[in-house]
Amino acid sequence: MPEPRTFRDEPVSFVRRSGRMSEAQDRAFVDLAPQYLVDVPRDVAWTSVHPDARLDPAAEYGRDADLYVEIGSGQGHAIVAAASARPDDDFLAVEVFRAGLARTMLDADRAGARNLRVVEANAPEVLASFLPEAAAREVWIFFPDPWHKKRHTKRRLIRDGFGDAAARAIRDGGLLRLATDWEDYALQMREVLDADPRFERAFDGEWAERFKGRVMTAFERKGLAKGRDIRDLVYRRKPRA
Template sequence: MTEQPQTKKVFDSTTFRDKPVSFVRRSGRMTPSQIRAWEESRDDFVLDIKHGPAATSVADGEHGEPVEIFGRDAALVVEIGSGQGHQILHAAEAHPEKNFLAVEVFRAGLARTVLRAKEAGLENLRLAEVNAPELLEKYLPESSVSEIWVFFPDPWKKTRHHKRRLINEDFTRIASRVLAPGGVLRLGTDWEEYAEHMREVLDAAPDFERDFDGDWADRFDGRVLTAFENKGIAKGRAIRDLAYRRK
């Protein structure tokens, strides 16, 4: 039997960036059905965003209007790091009255999402294969998003890698720009130290206020229980939710 190649890490170039990115790209294997769905249906779901010098950067001057992208005016929910699409697909099916945008740099995950979105006949879902902060800062208009979801981002556990964490002071500035007044930033993690870091950063952000009482928010009832979250629970980790509202 031929040995299957392992998934390889592909580091997104930082040569042309002034900030570290919060991800490591992985070139995962796609099934024939996923390859076919990607080739045949990606234009129906994946936004055509011109890239800058780096593989997942957003070129200067690129911007998109949600009304034009979706063909209607509706509340827009953006999920950062959608993975294989379990959360965003469930939400798009459950709430046809809303628009959903999944942001992911892992192409195999995007292909799986495209395949399932096509099978479900979803018309309120789009995908973006770009660095999420650049999409929020450059591509989407100010105050155009009703909710931003960041569920189980890479905690970058080693201290020397903390600079690569997505949730930082600069991200709160970018998120406040794109969120409409009253819009909500929802966060979830199974890494306690990162949860405390998130809370500290958002508590200090001038444009946000807590949308929960006590130490942690209740579990977001719109979040499906994924295999990833189950793994954290199985390891005895507490799942921490946070929710902050744009003032």
């Protein structure tokens, strides 16, 4: 019998932080979790996903609708704005930081966005197994941690092998949208996805135009304030064979 794993096989793209939450955020996990927080069976770590666990979108949202997934949703500004403006679509926020998920639930509740759910889990595991195959109309990854020190770049989310999970989760013709303010990470994203035979560019020129559906967040403002260019990319999932 094989030895049980004691931790993940791959480095994660985050460092688990236990930042103190406000009283309102603590209440959100008591009062709002039943409406918004998806219960995820765990594997080897608190943010892991058991390989046999599967999300049932129709059961979770109570209908069949296009599903949009944001990876690393932070405080939830982009996805709450989208869910509020587009009630006919469903949205899933994937984040590991509990304070950000609490803020997302609070803002969604205030906006009356009942078409949004949140998942506290490691994003590659959500894409690779928890979502049904071809479940997502679009996957958004805006301003992921750049891990800009050379010794840490192996932790970047968009690296060799990422296309396996992303291509599995996105439907044929669906989109993968990315944005970053770190030039070398943007170049790495483009190199990884240009080389993946399951994706094709959905933009002309060197970079994609700014995605109009992305609201301005603190991360983007911070990058602009430091004089960094914001670079967008968008790739289309090619038809499955």
